[in-house]
Amino acid sequence: MSLHRHYQSKFSRARLGSLVLPHGQVATPFFMPIATQAAVKGLAPSDLKKIGASVVLSNTYHLWLRPGEQIIRRAGGLHRFMNWAGPILTDSGGYQVFSLAKIRCLRENGVEFQSHLDGAKKFLTPEKAVQIQQALNSDIIMSLDVCSPFPCSPEQARRDLERTTAWAQKGKKQKAKSKKKNLIFGIIQGSVYKDLRLRSVAELVKLDFDGYAVGGLAVGEPASQMYKVLDYTLSALPEIKPRYLMGVGYPDQIVAAVKRGLDMFDCVLPTRNARHGSLFVLKKGASKKTIPEENYDLMNIRLEKYKSDFQVIDRNCDCPTCRGGFSRSYLRHLLVTGEPLFVRLATLHNVRFYLRLMENIRRAIKEKKL
């Protein structure tokens, strides 16, 4: 399985393409809203469809603990379980190795988690991670990796990378036992060390994955350093395979990454920030730019100054919340009073902002402006 490239920019390494997945063909570059526990918090699948989401991202670790992959298998897979007909990418649990560092213990053959729900010891192996994702029937399976923190010593980054490669091999082998058409991606690690990143790329490419993800970025390092890593990492990757920058990021970072040849993104920012009252809006004058969303501001709708502000969030926005005429005043009221409707309206707005960002990126590449 490879990326169908429709257009390769001559100004940058940006590329326009499409990816054929078991649950549909999707245009690249794309952004995946996050549905960690089989739901994009606050939204129904019909909402996602309406605002133009193509792929959503879910999570192996969380669904493994609850409700358990067998329940989802019996439901007919994750698509049926959550009633989302489009493609799904599932993260492997590798991010939880990083984010839940305090309650896990790394072993050679896998990770022992002390469940954050009930404290039960749960052992996740690279094989198990693939099996769970197959039970979920996700379109894109991610190989179990060890996401290095930042800062990270070269020694630790090397150990994490070596384990990631070893696990990638095991995951790939497990995947090969099934004839299903799900894709499997390998994850590049190596922190901010060029030799390690290049080594990671070489080892994974040898295993011939369906796509390659750059992991271990946006974990606290300055953006300039992230771009440096992307520059040398991307140039070592095969052109024909999709490339996924995991967990990134702010709109300008996504644009910067697309210019470096990335095709896929995901991030909690639009959904989490929405719940926290932080709404993505265009900067003044940005609507005239090629990719307006690159020039964004965050509007803290909780502020008192919005108490009697009856404008919509952003009159340039085409999301159901802005189109529907919901005012800043009303949204602030919903947030302050803790009404669940706030989450839905704010999330619709922020996720639409990101999806429109991607639409504008694709258009810009097509129109030779990026």
Next chain:
RNA sequence: GGGCAGGUACCAAAGUGGUCAACUGGGCCAGACUGUAAAUCUGGCGCCUUCGGGCUUCAUAGGUUCGAAUCCUAUCCUGCCCA
């Protein structure tokens, strides 16, 4: 008119001789959030400050005391009960 209980910061509410510019909620202000243990978390909210501290506050006015939000007296106000 009599009895009882009260009046503390924007609101509610602790504190009842010194460690009190005053617990705690709410509210407000500011910030953070990047493959989601997050509708969460972190600061700040009398005035001034060279960040050491200084100054004015606990209904009002007096008083006791080395020292009062805390004790005493008077006044004003609020709630409940009785007439």
